[in-house]
Amino acid sequence: MSTSFSVELLAADLNPQGGVYCPSPKAEMAVWNSHPKVYLDVARTGEAKCPYCGTLYKLKAGEHVGGGH
Structure with a gap:
């Protein structure tokens, strides 16, 4: 029915909450x-x-989210 699909994201593609x-x-x-x-x-x-x-949905290799708190 539905086929699995993968989307590579940059950190900039995520919203402020990381999603x-x-x-x-x-x-x-x-x-x-x-x-x-x-x-x-x-x-x-x-x-x-x-x-x-x-x-x-996955982060591209080498991409990092946030800078730590």
């Missing part, structure tokens, strides 16, 4: 005809998989 929303234009998805919008926390582990469509 992205799916569906996303970065994944070449039209928001109007896709599944409900879901927040994915990419910064926590460097990647997150959408529970609806299976798209994997």
Whole structure:
């Protein structure tokens, strides 16, 4: 049915909380005809998989989020 897709992200692609929303234009998805919008926390582990469509959002190698607190 749905095929798994991977999207490589730069740290600048993440919102201030370290995440992205799916569906996303970065994944070449039209928001109007896709599944409900879901927040994915990419910064926590460097990647997150959408529970609806299976798209994997991951940070590009060498990218870092935040500067530490």
